[in-house]
Amino acid sequence: MAPPARRARSGYWLLAIPTLAPLLTPLYDRATPMLWGIPFFYWYQMACIVLAIVIISGVHVANQRSRGLGR
Template sequence: MARRARANRIWYLLLVPPAVAPLLTPLYNRIEPTVWGLPFFYWYQLMCAVLAMVLITVVHMATRERRHEWQ
């Protein structure tokens, strides 16, 4: 059991980039380049939100306990 808990901690490291990336304001505080008329500021934040959803799903699927559906 402890071995599995240790392995799960590695998966949780994937949750760090979606939490840190939006905090790096100087990195995306600009207008150019634009995508479909959206300034970089907005599409970077949208990309961060999509990346967070994907990584949270991956971590959840990798670390969840396997349960029987009929219990």
Template sequence: MSIDPDAPQAPPGPLPVITPPRVLAAVCLLVPIVAELWVSSYARLTPRFDGIPFFYWYQLLWVPLSAVFTVSAYLLITREERQRKALRGGGPR
């Protein structure tokens, strides 16, 4: 039985709960919330986009942007969970 040097090794202690991918995922989820709750930043009529006041098109712009941020957070978390499972000895799935 040979040991593969490239195989992930189990960490000596418990895995940390707060990791950089999780912090980045939290930031990705917070950005749209803060952008929409900071009303004074977009409570105006100008600049207009094709006759639509800024207030409306700014909020509509955040619909697809929020989806992008949410998918990014999901991908960060699922990739990290796969890595954690491999480190615990569950193997890749």
């Protein structure tokens, strides 16, 4: 088993995903496909926000548990 300090840092690389996803502008610089009439450009950015919330929350909870601060 890894030492507690190592386990706490192991998930931080996941934080790069919500940082890099909105920076890939050529990937989402288009209007199609549309979702409920909303162009892809806008709903991709909203999906990036939801993705960031999920990943940041997951890393936070995992780190709290590894430090023994969680329930």
